[in-house]
Every structure is written in structure tokens, then in C-alpha cells.
Amino acid sequence: MPVKTDRNDARALAQIMRMGWFRQVHVKSRPCRLFRSALVARRTMLNEMRSIEKVVRAILREAGTKLGTPSRANFAAKVREMVIGDPTVTALVEPLLSVLATMLAELTRMTKQVLSIVRDEPVCRRLMGVPGVGPITALAFRATIDDPERFRHSRDVGAHLGLTPTRYQSGETDVTGRISRCGDELARTALYEAAHSLLTRSKVWSSLKAWGMTIARRRGMARARVAVARKLAVILHSMWRDQMVFRFGKAPSAIAV
Structure with missing residues (x-):
């Protein structure tokens, strides 16, 4: 507003409440x-x-x-x-x-x-069943999400933590940028470190690590870490909401030449 006064602020708040231009936090x-x-x-x-x-x-x-x-x-x-x-x-x-x-x-x-x-914390112990996820990452995710039911879809957690790419579209311009880095920086950093640990230190085979290494070979390790961190956010939320354990997947019996 060009003129900001307490009266104008009260009028704006009343208008917001009357029109329903708000959402629950x-x-x-x-x-x-x-x-x-x-x-x-x-x-x-x-x-x-x-x-x-x-x-x-x-x-x-x-x-x-x-x-x-x-x-x-x-x-x-x-x-x-x-x-x-x-x-x-x-x-x-x-x-x-x-x-x-x-x-x-x-x-x-x-x-x-x-x-x-x-x-x-039983939730943290469950989340630590994922390779690469340690106590710090599990507790950071637990403290950030708090209630898994507040997300309708598990894929929304990645966007909530700023792990999805930004996008600028105007007319013929359509640019996909880096991750938004919105939301809680503590949990985002913990997931990124967990992804790095999974890709470089974990010796146990899992379909998640195989997927991440495929991205690393194609687009580089930095992009792979971000992609795996986003996937970890989705997996951890699903495990928490559905009370499930991590599935490592079935390792390929042979590699085709």
C-alpha cells in the first residue's frame, strides 16, 4: 500500500479473512x-x-x-x-x-x-534403515516434517525442502534452473550428505544406489547427489507414513556385455 498505517493494515487483514485469502500453517x-x-x-x-x-x-x-x-x-x-x-x-x-x-x-x-x-525415537530408528541415513539425518528429517500426514503426496516433500529445480517460463522462454533451496536448510543439507554417503561409502547394493550411480555416470556426481537427496526425502516420508522398512531391491544376477 502506498500509505501504510495501522488502520490500513487492520482493513487489509479484515479483507483477507473475509475473502478467505489465507491457508492453514x-x-x-x-x-x-x-x-x-x-x-x-x-x-x-x-x-x-x-x-x-x-x-x-x-x-x-x-x-x-x-x-x-x-x-x-x-x-x-x-x-x-x-x-x-x-x-x-x-x-x-x-x-x-x-x-x-x-x-x-x-x-x-x-x-x-x-x-x-x-x-x-522409533521413527528415527526406522529411517536409519536406509543406507547412508545416520542419526543426524534421521533426526533432522523427523524434526522438520513432524507430521507426515500434512503432505498429500510423498513427492511434495522434495519441493518442501527445496530439492526441486526452479523454473522460469515467459512466452517462448522456458528455463529450468538449479534447485530452489527453499524450506529448512538443516534437513536439506543432511539429506545431501546422506546421498553423498550412500553413493561413495555404502558397500551394500541397493536399487537406489544403482539409480544414483547411473545419473552420476551420465550427468556427474554433483547432480546425482541432489537427485538422490530428493529421492531420499520421498522414500523416508513413505516409510514413515506407511510404517514400512527400506527395500534394497533385487541385485542383477549378471551384467549384460
Whole structure:
């Protein structure tokens, strides 16, 4: 409105209610909101640790040392080993390493809390039957969807999480773009990571992995991960709604040459 006042806002709201120009919005249950808060707290701690680790790496590069890729548990020990004999660099990195040690202990405690939640959630345990889906992904999906009955079709979950491509159509122009990235970023990222794990780490054959690898060979691994993440959203919703277990499919007995 060109003139925005409280009176005009009240009149607009009254018009919306009178004409029915609104739709019901799902309000998540308190347990799901707490589940998501636990996941956000853990991810925040993990992101801050990565930021500090990058600073430590930058300090070592300035000193002419390249750290490599040690595990998170061995990160501090490796840094201290490489800065022995250089008191100036040691004085710079030691406070950061002390902070990392405290954060690592708290991250471990948060991870145990998440695992404890998943252990008591039958829905999460069911969803973890899908290869590539771990406790974090299962709980993120559980906390985001909350009630599977609010989606009429399982394929709608992919669009809800921003895993479907955008489209711009006008006259003779019809462009299909990248995924929309709408909806909950936490669940979308978890599904993407689960898809990557399924395609690269899972050693158990499944029709889902075979389908994803076919896309990877034809269009690249990046597109395959997105496609498998979208398919995972559909599968997880169907399993949850219909109380079913994951079907691996029947592996081909022979490969035609």
C-alpha cells in the first residue's frame, strides 16, 4: 500500500479473512522444535570449531608450515608437533588450541545427547534403515516434517525442502534452473550428505544406489547427489507414513556385455 498505517493494515487483514485469502500453517510440536534446537546447537559448535581450525592453519601457513589433513581428535597434537622450536607461533596457536579442546569436549557431549534422542525415537530408528541415513539425518528429517500426514503426496516433500529445480517460463522462454533451496536448510543439507554417503561409502547394493550411480555416470556426481537427496526425502516420508522398512531391491544376477 502506498500509505501504510495501522488502520490500513487492520482493513487489509479484515479483507483477507473475509475473502478467505489465507491457508492453514502447520505449527510444529514442542518435541520437534527441541530436536531441531539440539541439532542447530551441535552444528553451530561444529562450524565454530572449523572456523578456529582455519585460523590455526592460516597462522601455520604464514610461518611456512603446511598442516595437512589430520583428524579432528589429532588436530591439536599435530599442530603442537609442528610448531616445536618456534615460541612466537606457539604463543599464537596455543590459546586457540585450548579453546578447541573445550569445544571438542562439548561437541562430544552434544553428539551423545543427539544419539540418546534418536535411540528413544522409533521413527528415527526406522529411517536409519536406509543406507547412508545416520542419526543426524534421521533426526533432522523427523524434526522438520513432524507430521507426515500434512503432505498429500510423498513427492511434495522434495519441493518442501527445496530439492526441486526452479523454473522460469515467459512466452517462448522456458528455463529450468538449479534447485530452489527453499524450506529448512538443516534437513536439506543432511539429506545431501546422506546421498553423498550412500553413493561413495555404502558397500551394500541397493536399487537406489544403482539409480544414483547411473545419473552420476551420465550427468556427474554433483547432480546425482541432489537427485538422490530428493529421492531420499520421498522414500523416508513413505516409510514413515506407511510404517514400512527400506527395500534394497533385487541385485542383477549378471551384467549384460
